Amino acid sequence: MKTELRGNTTSISLQNPSLFNTPQSSLSGALKGCLGSLDGACIEKLLLHCASALEHNDGTLVQQVMWVLNNVASLVGDPNQRLTSWFLRALVSRASKVCPTAMDFDGSSRIQRRQMSVTELAVYVDLIPWHRFGFCASNSAIFKAIEGHSKVHILDFSITHCMQWPTLIDAVAKRPEGPPSLRITVPSCRPPVPPFLNVSCEEVGLRLSNFAKFRDVPFEFNVIDDPSYLASTEIMPKESSHDFHFESLLNHLTPSVLNLRDDEALVINCQNWLRYLSNIEQKGSRVQDSSLRDAFLRTVKAFNPCIVIVVDEDSDLSAPSLSSRITTCFNYLWIPFDALETFLPKDSRQRIEYESDIGHKIENIISFEGLxxxxxxxxxxxxxxxxxxxxxxSVPFCKDTIGEVRSLLEEHASGWGMKREEDHMLMLTWKGHNAVFATAWVPSDLQD
Structure with missing residues (x-):
């Protein structure tokens, strides 16, 4: 008879069920006193011991720690329990790769990523200010940067399907001198990460065009086609392939392909995007001895944009060490789990689905290596x-931008706050913990 461990929708069968007839006192000393504890520090310690056991191919200890974690984890428990359930799932996935003789991982149990309608995506974005903070700070800075320009072109690199642009369209429609002609260009490929939308880029562009027409804003929407992007004909990318052909996309970021025009103010918008570009040096390619991340930045600088916006989560999850990533990830992604606890019931479907998207991120951080x-x-x-x-x-955010962001945060739970860092960076915080940063930049040769 197999002892089965079910964390969320993941199922593993441990091949030595007698391990779990062992009394707690005989478990590794590192595990003593942790059984049933919901303390975050103890859970983190268990996760690190599991990581260490995996790195040393100690299948017995892996099973023991996972058993303890499974007694703590719950998809409908408190924030620590819910977060633990997703870490357990990620560790199970990793263990099935490195210790195949110790456990049988049911790969068919992978969660099917949900596709949202545009309306559902709007609700998703509004749930907590995780994305709206960046939208608000970015749009305000862009609005200021394009003052006096009659034509504007935005290159939009983001994962949220253009959700920030209706607010900017509405703002420019109210300009005393009249709205500019607005052109938005997006890449056809995007990282295979939530949120997923059940309509195409072209349909998103059509909806934006209709809204711009309603607000009397001249508008054009373009998609950068990349024929090498294998998933371009699929609404939802395959999770297992992690297709994100950015090096090919980089070859398409040229003035001619983008149809850059001298009479337009160019805006580069990067929302939760840079992290998906490899920060590993690529040798033997056209970005010789450089990372795709740096190559992208050099490319967009050569376009002489009037402003570049970079917004992302403020955490370091790029370490090669699994233990380091677990520690950082556990202490950082506690933030959205705790924030959702403040206003959604434990069995809320909306809350569980939102946390599932965070779980998708945890699995990639913990379970996968290499490309x-x-x-x-x-x-x-x-x-x-x-x-x-x-x-x-860097370009510091002005008082008007700071005021707009503060007004936005007043719509959400009292735990959310904002502070300045490094003089130029706006930081979204939850109970004093850094969550999301927003920055604005100009090419150095554009400054007086």
Whole structure:
């Protein structure tokens, strides 16, 4: 008879059920006193011991720790229990790869990523200010940067399907001098990460066009076609392939393909995007001895944009060490789990689905290595260093932008806050913990 461990929708069968007839006192000393504990520090310790056991191919200890974690984990428990359930799932997935003789992983139990309608995506974005913070800060900075320009072109690199642009369209429609002609260009490929939408880029563009027409804003929407992007004909990318052909996309980022025009103010918008570009040096390619991340920044700088916006989560999840990633990830992704606890019931479907999308990220961070690990987040300070090395200068956010962001946060739970860091960076915080950063940049040679 097999002892079965079910974490969320993941199922593993442990091949030595007698291990779990062992009394707690005989478990590894590192596990003593942890059984049933919901303390975050103890859970983190268990996760690190599991990681260490995996790295040393100690299948017995892996099974023991997972058993303890399974007694703590719950999809409908408190934030620590819910977060633990997703870490357990990620560790089970990793264990099935490195210890196949110790456990049988049912790969068919992988969660099917849900596709949202545009209306559902709007609700998703509004749930907590995780995305709206960046939208608000970015749109305000863009609005200021394009003052006096009659034509504007935005290159939009983001994962949220253009959800920030209706607000900007509405803002420019109210300009005293009249709205500019607005052109938005998006890539056909995107990282295979939630949120997923059940309509195409072209349909999103059509909806934006209709809204712009309603607001009397001249508007054009374009998609950068990349024939090498295998998933371009699929609404939802295959999770197992992690298809994100960015090096090919980089070859398509040229003035002619983008139809850049001298009479337009060019805006580069990067929302939760840079982390998915490899920060590993690529040798033997056209970006010789450089990462795709740096190559992208050099490419967009050459376009002489009037402003570059970079928004992302403020955490370092790019370490090669599994233990380091577990520690950072556990202490960082506690934030959205705790924030959702403040206003949604434990059995809320909306809450469970939102947490499932965070679980997707956890699985990639913990379970995968090499090119399959696409979640390589860098903190704001490190990103700022990259921007400066690429030839950009930071632009501090003005008082109006700060005021707009504060007004936005007043719509959400009292735990959300904002602070300035490094003089140029706006930081979204939850109970004092850094969550999301927003920065604005210009090419250094555009400054007086």
């Amino acid at each position: 399959q690990r696409i979640e390589r987040l860098e903190p704001g300070i490190k990103v700022s260093e990259r921007m400066k090395n690429a030839g950009f200068l």
